[in-house]
Amino acid sequence: MEQETTAGRRAGLGGGWALLLTILALVGALIAASPEPAGATARVPKGAVRKLDRSPCPPKYAVRVAHPATPEEISAAKHGDFNIAGVDVHIARKMDWTYDPIGSETFRARLHDLRWLDTLFYAYRENHDVSALRRAKRIVVDWVENNPLKNPTTDRTWFDKVAGDRGPYIAYATRAAECEGLLKNQRLARKLMGSVLQHVRFLADPRHYSPTNRGLFMDLGLIFSGRQMKFLPGATKARNRGQRRFVSNVNSNVIPGEGMWLEHSTTYQFLAVNAIDRFLEIDKKSRPGLEGLLQTMEDTAAWMTEPDLNWLQAGDSYQDKADRFAQKISRDQRGMRVLSQSGIAFVKTAKSYLALLSNYHSAVHRHSDDLSFDLYESKHRVVADTGIPDKDFGTPYLFAISTAAHSVVQVDGMDFPRDDAHAYGSGLLASGEGSGWYGLLATNPLVSAQGVSHNRLLLYKPGSALIVADRLRSDQGHSYRSYFHYGPDFGLNMTPDKVQLFAGSDRVSVFNDSTDPTLQRQVVRGQSDPLQGFIYTDFRTRDPRWTESTTAEGDNVDNVTTISVNPNKEIHASAVGPLEDTTSFAISEDGEVKKTLTVTRQEGQLIIQETDAPAVP
Known part of the structure; x- marks a missing residue:
């Protein structure tokens, strides 16, 4: 009897445990099914x-x-x-x-x-x-x-x-x-x-x-x-x-042998170099290909370093000091470096610098800066890109990436596209040097959708002058607006025949010539509505600077702008005839024609020759 009672209690206890375990299982299932805590x-x-x-x-x-x-x-x-x-x-x-x-x-x-x-x-x-x-x-x-x-x-x-x-x-x-x-x-x-x-x-x-x-x-x-x-x-x-x-x-x-990070900005060139260097430091593996590529990228980063040891302010970039490795390499870089597939080219001496941007590989960090250029002479950024204020979608950002914020030629007021679909890679066509001049020829494929062909020829003699020759061709009339963004160091005077930039005792003369006799010129500085005449040197830091724009009307137009930086004589180049595969310029010194500069394109090479001008009878 007692045994049965004990057995009965055990049976009852077992049933209670089973009920308890069932409840706990249900609670557990509910907890498991509930969202994770914050x-x-x-x-x-x-x-x-x-x-x-x-x-x-x-x-x-x-x-x-x-x-x-x-x-x-x-x-x-x-x-x-x-x-x-x-x-x-x-x-x-x-x-x-x-x-x-x-x-x-x-x-x-x-x-x-x-x-x-x-x-x-x-x-x-x-x-x-x-x-x-x-x-x-x-x-x-x-x-x-x-x-x-x-x-x-x-x-x-x-x-x-x-x-x-x-x-x-x-x-x-x-x-x-x-x-x-x-x-x-x-x-x-x-x-x-x-x-x-x-x-x-x-x-x-x-x-x-x-x-x-x-x-x-x-x-x-x-x-x-x-x-x-x-x-x-x-x-x-x-x-x-x-x-x-x-x-x-x-x-x-990165394109082998050229070493440029293809994201349209100096900032990301340096970031990529540092990331690869850090990777190799921790990877502890033999990677000769990557190590060699890193050296090429470091060299390219140095070419993107101007004589003031700050970055070329291309794309999403502030005017930052270049890393020490780039400063060191940059000191020995002289002459011309053309990255034909990457779409960027440089000319450098101890005190002079020129960079031409002609690349569009993707929408990543893309600016509408096709054929824009930067010029540095004697401790001044004479022509400088705008940079970027921040990465927040707003009026300053939209201005900084627009066509109007770069030293380019705009057709009929339209912005250059910035999506992946329009990427063309490199627009560089030819390069060469001769008689102390360096030549770069590039095209902007983006304006072909407007029925326009635009080639830009840069002829540069460091310490003397930069000639910017724009050949514009179309079957119908267009408005061609050229922008020139000058460095914030300069004041500006505009006379009927030229723009005069001045910074202390330094002087730069700018001559704008065109086959359109009605060429219009305008200068602005620190304009708020619409935004124009600013450079962004750091995060949300903007400095006012002079921006010149010229407007030519017509179907086929040749514009030639001379930026004279020679402190001892004023250089002015004028095209002798239309801008074609062989083009000559009359080079004046202090108002008198002294030289003839002839440029001939032979596929990817420019043949440049400067001769004495014929004596005037």
Whole structure:
């Protein structure tokens, strides 16, 4: 009897446990089916914490860029004060990660790439300042908990390049914090490793990849993060993918033997060079092809360095100081360098510089600058491109990328296209030198849709003059508007026969000649509506400068502009007849014809010869 009662109680107890287990299973299923919490990260195996604890200390500082910091910068950072994209920002304990005081895409990207934590990590690495590391860890944890992939706080939070830069900082913070005993909470350690794994998976996903300069930074982030935490599932495989993808991306964006990154901007030439250099530093493999390509790209970057050691301000570029490697190489570069397939050409001496832009490879960072040019003489940027104010879609940005912001010829007031469909590669046709002159000939295929053929011939004698000869041909009448954007150093006087630029005792004379006798000239400086006469030298920093425009009407028009930079005599070139495959110019010195300059095109070569002008009877 007692045995039966006991058995009966056991049976009842078993039924209760079964009911309890059923309820728990239902609750678990509901939890599993519910959305991830706001700060959700990837799940990592339980053994990951143990592997993290066994990882060698201190960890290598595997990030894309590392800079030294001053004691003042370190002190400010330890109090949560940072300069991010030119803005002083206090990173609070519970940061509002939607914060954007200037309404800028650039600011949002810089806030979320966490590169500014480098100051704190520098203090820890160099001074073993654990309090600086503790501050960095606190910021990283706050970011991870409040910036889920499924619900980004801003449009830049999980942007491809931003995630590529950020991932290695989170990985390093996690490794370093573990080494210093700052991750005793295993749940927190798993959360941070989950964030690293989430970044690795995001960066490895082909759906997120951008085969542009941004892809290089994604791959570097993948490689750095994968190496820092190679014990995470799939990290090694993803790292290997990043290595293969990086090399493929470089090869698809650079023409062998020319070394120009085909994204239309000086900025990305230098960024790509630095990314490749960093890749080779960490790759530890023999890659002679990539190493040779890097040398060529460094040489090309140096050609994009003007005598003032600042960048050629082409495309999406500020007027930044060139990297030291480029400054060093640039000192020995002389003569002419033509990248015929890339679509850019240079002439350089110690004090003189000319660059011609004739390239359109894709819509990436594209400006309507076809056949634009930059001229530097005797410590002045005589003709200079506009640069870019920022990357925020608005009136200043739209102006900076437009035809009117570049030293080009515009037909009937229409902008040159900037989409992928109209890309033509290079417009360079021929080049040559002779009698101290350098010649470059290029075409703008974009105006053919308007029924116009436009070839531009540049003839340049450093220290003397630049001749800009535009040959425009059409079966019907058009309005041809030429822009010349002068450097901000110069004041300007306009007389009936020329434009006079002056900066201190330096003088530059500009003569505008045309087969249209009604040629109209106009000059503006610092005009707000519509925008004209500005150069953007830094982020949202603009300087007023003089811009000249000439307007010619007709079907077939030849315009010849002479920019005389000779301090001792004024040079003025006039075309002797139409601009054709063989063209002659009468060269006047101080108003008297002294020379005849003849240029003959033979396929891709220009034959240039200067002779004494016939004596006047």
